[in-house]
Amino acid sequence: MKPETKRYTTTVGKRTIAFESGKLAAQAGGAVTVGIDEAIIFAAATMGGVREGVDFFPLSVEYEERLYAGGKIPGSFFRREGRPSTEAILTARLTDRPLRPLFAHGMRDEVQVMMFTLSSDGINPLDILAINAASAAIMISDIPWGGPVGAVRVGRVNGEFVLNPTFEELAKSDLDLRLAGTRDAILMVECGADEIPEDAMVAALELGHKSIQPIIDLQLKMAAEIGKPKKQATFTNATDELNKRALDHVSGPMTTLLAKPLAKAEFYGGMNDILTNLVAEFCAGEGAPSEKDVKAAFSEAEGAVVRERILGLGKRPDGRTPTEIRPIWCEVEISPRAHGSGLFTRGETQVLTMATLGTLGEAQELDNLSPIDTKRYMHHYNFPPFSTGEVKPLRGQSRRETGHGALAERALEPVIPSEETFPYTLRLVSEVLASNGSSSMASVCGSTLALMDAGVPIKAPVAGVAMGLVTDLSTGPEGRYRILTDIQGTEDHLGDMDFKVAGTKDGITALQMDIKISGLSTKIMTEALEQAHTARLSILEKMLAVIPEPRANLKPHAPRIITVKIPVDKIGALIGPGGKNIRALQEETGTKIDIQEDGTVYIAGV
Template sequence: MHSFSMQLAGRKLTLEVGQLAKQAHGSVLVKYGDTYVLVTASVSKQPREGIDFFPLLVDYEERLYSVGKIPGGFIKRETRPGEKAILAARLIDRPLRPLFPKGFRNDVQVVATVLSVDQDNSPEMAAMIGASAALTISKIPFAGPIAGVAVGKLAGQLILNPTPGQVEDSDLYLVVAGTKDAIMMVEARANEVPEAQMIEALLFGHEAIKELVALQEEMRAVVGQEKMDIELRLPDAELRQAVEAYAKDKLEQAVRNVNKQEREADIAEAEAEISQYFQEAYPEQDKEVKEVVQDTLKKVVRNMIVARDERPDGRHADEIRPIDCQVGLLPRVHGSGLFTRGQTQALSVVTLGAMSEVQILDDLTADENKRYMHHYNFPPYSVGETRPMRGPSRRDIGHGALGEKALLPMIPSEEEFPYAIRVVSEVLESNGSSSQASICGSTLALMDAGVPIKRPVAGIAMGLVSEAGRVSILSDIQGM
C-alpha cells in the first residue's frame, strides 16, 4: 500500500492506493479527517460502436452507515441516488469531462462511495480529488490531474473548505475546480457578493488546487500505470479538408436565421446535401462526413462571432433577446409568473404551506430540512421532441438546485415569514438559458404570491467563444 499526504485547510488529507478495490483500473481511498471516500475508475476494453460522444458516467454513492444511520422507509436500504448525490456527481463530472481525448469512445465509469463522514469535512470535495487521482494513476487516458476545493467568506475573511457551521454564516460558498494552470468549473452561492470579491475567492481557491495537483503528480510518479493504447474515432485528414472546403459557405448561409426551428431545418437541409455530395467519394464514411460537418458548423459560428461580432440570429455579443414578463396567470394557485426571453419561456408557480410541510432530508447531513424548494421540469415538447417522461432527470435536478441557490439569500427568514415555500418551474419553450429563465420566473411568482423577498433576482447565461486566438464574451446565449 502507498500513502500520500498533505495539509489542506489545517486538516490532514491522505490518498491511499493499493489496499482496496484492486481490480478497478484505478482506485484511491481519500481520507480527510474522519471522512473516507473510496473512488474507482474503470474503462471498457473496446470502444462503443455507433456513437458520436464520449460515454463517461460518474456515480456518487452515499451510504447512510457512513454517519451511523439506517435508511428510513419500508425498504431500509439505499435505492436511487438522492438529490445531493446527483448534484455531487454532476459537480465531479464537469471538470473531468473536457480532459479526455477527442474521439475517445470507450465507456469510462467513475464511482465515488462514501464510507465514513465527519460533519466538518466535505465528502463531495474528497470525492472530486479522488476521482482525479484514480484516473491519473489508471491506464485510462486523462489530461489531468485536477482538484476541487470549497471557499467561504466569513467576517470578511476567505476560508478554505469551510465547515457546515461556517457555511451557514458565510456570505459566499464557492466550489472551484481546475488544473494547475486553469480553472475548469465554478459553482457558487452568494449573498450579493461584489465581482472583485468573487475573483479574489477564485484565485484563493486555485492556490490550494495547485498543491492538490502536485500531490497527485507525486502519486502518479510512484504508482501510475502506463496509459492504454486507444483507438480514436476521428475522420482522416483528407476527408476533413475536403468536407470543410465544400461545406463552409453552405453552412454559413444556413445558420443565419432568427427562428430556431427554421434555422434547424435549414442546417439539416444543408447537411443532407453535403452528405449526398460526398456519398460517391466516401461511401463507407457517412458518419465521419457528418461529424466533420458538425465541427465545421461550430467553426463557422465561432468565426462569425469573433470576426464580425455577429451571432446566427443577428445579435451582437452583448445583445439580449426581447423579454416579456407576466404574473397572475393561474387563478387557483398561490402565485405564478411567466418569463419569456426570445424563444425561451418558463412558467413558475408558488405554493405556500405550513412549516410542517418543509422537506425533511434523509441523507448524510445532521438532522436538516428545507423550507424553500425549487423544482425544475424540462418536458420534451419544450424543444419540439418526444420522449418518455419518467420523473426528473439529473439535469432537471441540477437546474432546480441552481435556481434554488439563486433565490435563497433573498427568501425571508422563518421569523419574518413562517411558511414552507415550493416553486415549480415548467420550461414551456427552450432555446438556451432555460435555467436562468426559471430564476426570473421564480422571482415573478414569489412576488405574485406575496412572499416578501428582499430584492428581485434575475439570471442570465453567459458564454465565451475563442477562435484563432480571438475571444468574445456573449450575453444571453442560445441553442444552435
C-alpha cells in the first residue's frame, strides 16, 4: 500500500518553502524533502549504536551533489560522481555547524545525516535548503536533539534586503549572508560581502533571525504530528561528584600555572603534568574511577578554571587583556620565483601565501549544479601536521582545509580586480607553517601581502581576525561574558565561539561563526563586530607598514597579457581548420592565446 505523504508549507519573505515526508526512505530514522519551486533537497537522519572506544560524539553530516538533479551527466572519465566537490563539502560543513551544538554534551551514539539533490532548477541555491532539510529530518526522527533550527539567506540588492535570493539576484547583491539559528538565538553565520559596514551587517543578522521563525514553527508542528518517540541516548560524562573532586584537586595547581603568561607548549605541557598527577592519584586502588572518566573530569575542570579567570579577572592564558592582539610581523618577497609572496606571523601562528598569475584559459572549470561554470580566482589552504608539532599521515585535503581556503577566498574576492581591467587567473596558496589559532584569518592577511607583492591592483587591503567568547549563563539570560580579540588555540577549544571577521578599513568582506552553546544574541554579535573592527584597523596598519600599496609592475617572470579585439566573424579564421592557425602562432611566438566569444583575444607571454 502506498504510504501517505504529509506536506507542510511556510513563507519566508516572498518565497514558499515546502516540506514533505512519508513517501521516501521509510527505514531511515527520519526523512524529508525540502524545496523552493523546482529546487529540492532530500535528507535522512539515522542514529546507530555506540562504537567501542569512542570518546567523542560521532556525528557525520554528508551532502552529495547529484548532477542528474539538473539534467547533467558528470564530465569525469567514468561519467559518475566521484569525490565530493568543493561546493558539496562546504554545504556539508555549513549544515553540520548549527546541528552539532544542539546535541547533548557527552552523547556517544553514532548519528548520520545524509543529504542529496533531487532537483536543481539553476535558479535557487541549494545550501540553505540542505540545512532546513537536515533539521526537519532529525526533528521527526527518533534521535534526541535540542532543535529545531531554521536557515535563511539574506542578500542586499540596491540597498534593500532580499530573503532567499535567486542566483540572478545574488549576482547583483553586495551581501551573501547565510544564517541558521533557534527560536531564541543565532547559531551559525557564513557571509561574503562587498565592504558592508558593521551596522548594515547587524541589521541583516536581525532580519535573518526574525525570518527563520516560521521555519522553526513548521518543524515543531511536523514533530508533533508525525515525529517518532525519541530513543534513549548513551552518555559518558563523568559524575558530578567526580567532577567536583577533580576541580578541587587541580584548581590550585592550574591557578599557579596560569599566574604567568604561557606560550602554547608551556600551557599544554603544564596542563599535561597536572593531568598525569591527577590520574596517578585518582586511579589507584580498588573501586577507583576509570582513567577515561578521570580525564573527562579533568577536561571539565580545565575549562572551568581557565574560563573563570577570563570572566572574573579578564586574564587570558598568555597574559593578554581581552582586546589585545598578539605581536605581528610581516614580510614580502619570500620566494624569488613566485609571482608574489607574503609572510604573516601573529603570535605563534604563521602563514606563508604564494600568488600565481595565469591566463584566463587557466581558470578552473566547474562541473556542478550552479550556473557558475568557471572560476578565475582560487584560494587553497594547506595545514601540514608540523605546523602544530605533530606527526600524522598525509591523506589529501581535509574538509577543514577546504573550508578555510574557501573562507579566505571569500574574504578577498570583493577586492580582486575585474577581468576587464586585469585579465588574469589568480591562484593563491596559503601554507600554514605554525598554528596556535586563527590560521584562516592569518591566511587572509598573508594573501593580501602576496597580492600586493605580485602587483595585483586590488581595490583595498584586507585583514582578518578571529573573535572568541566566554559566557556564564548561570547569572541570567545573558549572564557574564567576555569577548576576546585574536583568540589562540586553547581559547578556541575551551571557549564558546570562534567568530572570524575579515574586511577592509571601510567594511566587512567575510564572516564565519562557529559556536558551542545554544546560540548568541544580536547584542553580543554587535559588540563582537565592533571589537573586531578596531582590531582589523590595527592589523592593517602593521601590514601596510611593510608594503603600503600594490607594486606598480608585475614581477619580471610573471606573464604579460595584451588584449586585442577582432570582429566576431573573423574568430574562425584566426583559429583555422582544427586549430591549425592559432597553434602555429603560439608555437612561433611562444605565447598563449585565448579567444573569447565576443572577439576579445588575450595574448600572454613572459
